[in-house]
Amino acid sequence: MAPTRSILSVVALTLLVHGSADAVNQNCLKDQFYDQLCPDAERVIQNAVFAELDKNLSNAAAIIRLQFHDCFVGGCEASVLLDGDDTEKSSVSAHLRGFEVVDAAKTAVEAICPGVVSCADVLAYAARDSAIKLNGTGWAVQGGRRDGLVAFSVAAAEEDIPSPDLDVTQLIANFAVKGLSARQMVVLSGSHSSGVGHCDKVVARLYNFSAARPTDPSLDPEYAEELKRRCPNAPVAKSVEVAMDSATPQTLDSDYFLGLTARKGLFASDQALFEDRRTTDIVASLHDGRRFASEFGEAMRAMGAIGVRARGQIRRNCRKVNTW
Ligand code: HEM
Missing domain, CATH: 1.10.520.10 (Peroxidase; domain 1)
Structure with a gap:
């Protein structure tokens, strides 16, 4: 980056x-x-x-x-x-x-x-x-x-x-460049309460974290075992999908933040939000579903205003620029 x-x-x-x-x-x-x-x-x-x-x-x-x-x-x-x-x-x-x-x-x-x-x-x-x-x-x-x-x-x-192995300092800097605050970065990360990631982004946390500790100690041990079953340490498994919020994978809600507190963040960048003292309290405040919902909308509006062009095309087909 x-x-x-x-x-x-x-x-x-x-x-x-x-x-x-x-x-x-x-x-x-x-x-x-x-x-x-x-x-x-x-x-x-x-x-x-x-x-x-x-x-x-x-x-x-x-x-x-x-x-x-x-x-x-x-x-x-x-x-x-x-x-x-x-x-x-x-x-x-x-x-x-x-x-x-x-x-x-x-x-x-x-x-x-x-x-x-x-x-x-x-x-x-x-x-x-x-x-x-x-x-x-x-x-x-x-x-x-x-x-x-x-x-x-x-x-x-x-x-x-941002890549999924960034720490909080790097995540804050990455969002600041776009004019977004640390709080907005945490709130927007809540979109990881739905959808999937792939094992290739997780295997290093499971098998090669460090020489002394092959599995990332910030992972809940049971969750780490579940992830290992889903993502075996074999090249072929790297394209397997994993739900980013194992509690409610198809709802956009504050369960993601409860999951971080239970040390069940899929990516290092997710779990870091709970581990780092600058963002722990923000994570805790977003356990409140109504607060998350209203802050998420506001943060999406802020994100949707980044680098907006006053001039440019209205493309006819979103896959290619108009040539006439
Ligand atoms: C804070 C830094 C962020 C990092 C490091 C990050 C990283 C990632 C990664 C690695 C994946 C999975 C890719 C894959 O293997 O399939 C992913 C998925 C996803 N991300 Fe993020 N992301 C971040 C912020 C965001 C933001 C700001 C949003 C939206 C506002 C977002 C929405 C999503 C969604 C919804 C998915 C699931 C997509 C799917 O199911 O196809 N992420 N993210």
Whole structure:
């Protein structure tokens, strides 16, 4: 991770694409942005997202994560949705998914209002609607993002996306570069109360933690044994999925924070939030489900405002830039 370099590269890219630094401007975001432009947009997007998630609810967590990856890499401008050989979405180890849900929502809104709703906005609405489907509470989503013209490489994306072995100092720094506080970092980590990770990100904690202690001592011993059964120390097992919140894997709730207190955080970066004195109290305060729900919505709004473009395209197809 190299935050300074990544800020510079985003600024440089913005200048390159748009010709002026004021192209990054979150003042273009508004609540009820489409009320005049396309009054049914939010309803049509939500219906399409719900229909897709009724076929496969596991995509709900994936969509929330897609917005995180979109906003942390070059700002919320839908670069994560662009197809290509070396693009953010092509990273095998990132395991990004759920793109067909965004496609369905975009197709539905294009059918009623062609060329009006950006892909970055569709993704922001879809993330909120996914949270609702996971029994989470929704939030008011601001609209007005423009779509970028450039997909970032896998390597560029890896500079901005935090890795699961970061400690709290590194996590705080990673989010601070994006203008988010330590508290918002912890709150947003609560999205790990639904969805899955893969064994390749966990095996080092189970078998190679240190010479003296092969298993990470911050893991609850029973949970560590359960993870070892799920993730044997063999190359073939590395692509196996594990629920990130073993208590309630398909709900967006505060059980994730209860799990951290019980030392059942899947990744080192999760468990570190409970172990570090700077964030322990924040974790404890988020045991309160209502508090988590309201702070999560606020933090998603803040995340959804990162690096928003005042200028750019409204892509017709979220997978490629318009060429006409
Ligand atoms: C705090 C730093 C974070 C780290 C280190 C981190 C790391 C990860 C990793 C390694 C995975 C699993 C990848 C895989 O093996 O499949 C994952 C999954 C996930 N992350 Fe994070 N993440 C962080 C923050 C966030 C944020 C801010 C959000 C959303 C706001 C988020 C939402 C998710 C979701 C929903 C999944 C499950 C996706 C699925 O089921 O496909 N994460 N994260």
